[in-house]
Amino acid sequence: MRIQIEGIKKHPWFKKNYLPVKPSEEEVNLDDVRAVFDDIEDQYVSEQSVAKEGGPLMMNAFEMITLSQGLNLSSLFDRQQDYVKRQTRFVSRKPPRDIISSVEAVAESMGLKVHTRNYKTRLEQISANKVGEFAVVLEVFEVAPSLFMADVRKASGDTLEYHKFYKNFCTKLENIIWKPTEDVANPSVLRSLTC
């Protein structure tokens, strides 16, 4: 049987560097959109690009440090003076594949379109009248053995809607989000801490 459009769309050949055609949006920042699919990692041969057994990318201490708002000088160019926390992320102890599938399920239940490539997923809120649309990119990284971080970024669109979405989104993902308490040392984790 001949491959259908859906089949073509699912094929890795098609998905490589594919950016779906979208009607132009008011607040589209192409740099964010490019950043989603044109990661610097893709342009260079990186030892980390295929992590152990095809798992998510490892995030080392410096990569975590670069997530800081204090290192993001693009805020200097913000004409808007009302500060809205732009970066959002959570940690999880669940296996990365489970994190991704939970994220997909929750996003779909919230009416968003989902597009996943490896451990990076793009969620889109489309509306008929183009009001309140936004796109989100979520990427799962390994931070330590059995500890994963989901970095969530607004890729384009309405910031306020994005933050409303994120709050709701996290409530629905409570069962995978790890909220460590003060005495955190888990013996089974410690045993596996031989890198």
Next chain:
Amino acid sequence: MGCLQCKAKRLCPKRENPVKLASQTAFSVSEVEALFELFKIISSSLIDDGLISKEEFRLALFHNNKKKNIFTDRIFDLFDANKKGVIDFADFVRALNVFHPNTSQEDKINFSFRLYDMDGTGFIERQEVKEMLIALLSECEMKLSEEIIEAILDKTFMDADTNQDGKIDMHEWKSFVSRNPSLLRVMTLPYLRDITTTFPSFVFNTEVDEAATLLENTRSG
């Protein structure tokens, strides 16, 4: 004499000539003029003295001048080339130049090394990385145990600290960054290419105009 004349002329004797700054950086003269518009906004936000203080810098980045952040403070220190405690326009342009998309990787790598070498010893020590990591975790409101933090540091130092002496030297850093190019992502601001659109400068000084035309003709020629 003094600032009244400066403001009228839009060119302060103490402020370096935009044409000179353009010739020393990746910016065109009109881009330097646009950066001046941005500089004026930031430097006048708390005290209108033509200089950016640490509080004004924090305000520009976080819209909150009380928010202490070790990374912002460190970047401020690097912008403040002569350790004056304030950033003047030349400092501003020269430092932002490092973040320009056209600036060499080498310059970006050097800047990032100095950024993380917080005490300026010429090495990025494990303790410094730990401090920065803890600051990041606190910023993200993510609590991780001491054991996990140490595990992250162990893995990072195993990757980066090739001679295993507990600190990262410039040579090791260069090698580490070449294996992890995403580390330099924060060192480039694509916005700098559109600066004349974001901060259009409508006031031109005739001297600058002629020189600018000359310079831009030479560039495009």
